[in-house]
Amino acid sequence: MARKPLTKPRKHASQDRSRAKVDALVEATARILVREGFDKASTNRIAEKAGVSVGTLYQYYPGKEALVVAVIERHDQEIMQVVHDALAEVASQPIEQAVRRLVVAAIEAHRVDPKLHRVLAEQIPRTGRLENIEAYSRESYALFRAYLERHRDEVRAVDLGLAAFVCVTTIEALTHNAVLYHAEMLSGDAVESLVDEATRLVVGYLR
Amino acid sequence: MARKPLTKPRKHASQDRSRAKVDALVEATARILVREGFDKASTNRIAEKAGVSVGTLYQYYPGKEALVVAVIERHDQEIMQVVHDALAEVASQPIEQAVRRLVVAAIEAHRVDPKLHRVLAEQIPRTGRLENIEAYSRESYALFRAYLERHRDEVRAVDLGLAAFVCVTTIEALTHNAVLYHAEMLSGDAVESLVDEATRLVVGYLR
DNA sequence: ATATAATGCGAGCGATCATTCGCATTTTCT
DNA sequence: AGAAAATGCGAATGATCGCTCGCATTATAT
Numbered sequence A, B: 001m002a003r004k005p006l007t008k009p010r011k012h013a014s015q016d017r018s019r020a021k022v023d024a025l026v027e028a029t030a031r032i033l034v035r036e037g038f039d040k041a042s043t044n045r046i047a048e049k050a051g052v053s054v055g056t057l058y059q060y061y062p063g064k065e066a067l068v069v070a071v072i073e074r075h076d077q078e079i080m081q082v083v084h085d086a087l088a089e090v091a092s093q094p095i096e097q098a099v100r101r102l103v104v105a106a107i108e109a110h111r112v113d114p115k116l117h118r119v120l121a122e123q124i125p126r127t128g129r130l131e132n133i134e135a136y137s138r139e140s141y142a143l144f145r146a147y148l149e150r151h152r153d154e155v156r157a158v159d160l161g162l163a164a165f166v167c168v169t170t171i172e173a174l175t176h177n178a179v180l181y182h183a184e185m186l187s188g189d190a191v192e193s194l195v196d197e198a199t200r201l202v203v204g205y206l207r
Numbered sequence C: 001a002t003a004t005a006a007t008g009c010g011a012g013c014g015a016t017c018a019t020t021c022g023c024a025t026t027t028t029c030t
Numbered sequence D: 001a002g003a004a005a006a007t008g009c010g011a012a013t014g015a016t017c018g019c020t021c022g023c024a025t026t027a028t029a030t
Helices: A016-036 A043-050 A054-060 A064-090 A095-110 A114-122 A128-150 A160-181 A190-206 B016-036 B043-050 B054-060 B064-090 B095-110 B114-122 B128-150 B160-181 B190-206
Strands: none
Touching: A016 A043, A016 A054, A016 A064, A016 A114, A043 A054, A043 A064, A064 A095, A064 A114, A064 A128, A095 A160, A095 A190, A114 A160, A128 A160, A160 A190, A160 B160, A160 B190, A190 B160, A190 B190, B016 B043, B016 B054, B016 B064, B016 B114, B043 B054, B043 B064, B064 B095, B064 B114, B064 B128, B095 B160, B095 B190, B114 B160, B128 B160, B160 B190
16 A cells, blocks of 8 residues: 555555444444434444544544445445345346336335334435435336336337336335335235235336 | 413414514524525524524424424425315316326425425434324325225225325325436426326226 | 554544523503 | 513523544554
């Protein structure tokens, strides 16, 4: 690594212990967000819970916002992993099966860490650095659009971009609302009804 | 009015000027939310912009949260007015026409005060008093469910509660996302495509 | 082993915020 | 008219927050 002048804003960790500290900071941030909410997540408190000093925190993150971004990115990657896997799995399956599988995947995705998901959805002000969080939904649009192109003969003639927007938005909203605000829809056999309805909705639309 | 001991927490305004002050406070809160964002909306700043002293603010509102609640309620009532009117208008119309009209109404509703709507959706932490904001969507569920019951013979046999959840959630999500994040879908004739697609989606699902 | 760089610390600074309270002004009552 | 109640004011208080900086500790290089 380069020999930069000393006492300058440090950025990256090169030793082992520092990586551990960084992980502890992100983990502590997530824990505080879930257990105490966004406003209690002050830099001092995060550092304290992480067993790290505030000064150390500022060596690796420029501020509270950056920590939250780190938490969001970690969580979004876990979620996108689920979606990505599901899409790969159904890539060559017909629409009916594919959509059903994707609805299930969307529910699974929302269940990865529901409490964190709720806090991120309800309490994080989308301001400053937090503005570009919809980047992940754009990725979902693109992935599903690719699926549609591969199965163009099974769907009626439409603007596939628009169709992808409609399908992804719909599935996301239904599963999101169900998981966060209608827990009763997920208990036992109620889930099947939800999956049935969502699948019928989207499949009926596509063809 | 009752003769309560003096110097006790005052609550309601009885004179004319006070009503004006209260309105000015809510209006100032809304303006600051839109133009400067949620974190800039401190009680001192709200009072200043409203041309009122902080002390006066605290005579009518217990804190910043209450002001924001007032803004939200005012905005939600305007929106529910649009939805309510549309539903009354289509009460005896067949599904196809009704759904199309409701989609248009949902877009109109999101256009009442888009900037405020965006701030409320993106920056307001749903915590404390702000938790019960989904009460308004419940009202939409109930209203649409009532429509469905009136037209039960036009829809396939389903749990109407579930169907109302699916339809309302879907229409809300599509219009919300389109208005806030895909402005290009609303320019000129693109709106018609969006309305067509949303209508087809929901109508196809219901029967 | 000694020097040098990297990492870690946390008291404390300045800014901001919500909220209060003693007093001034205005309205209502008699 | 005057008195009493209602309303309005804003400097001041105390709490909290983000963030810095001088110094201590630990790792790496020679």
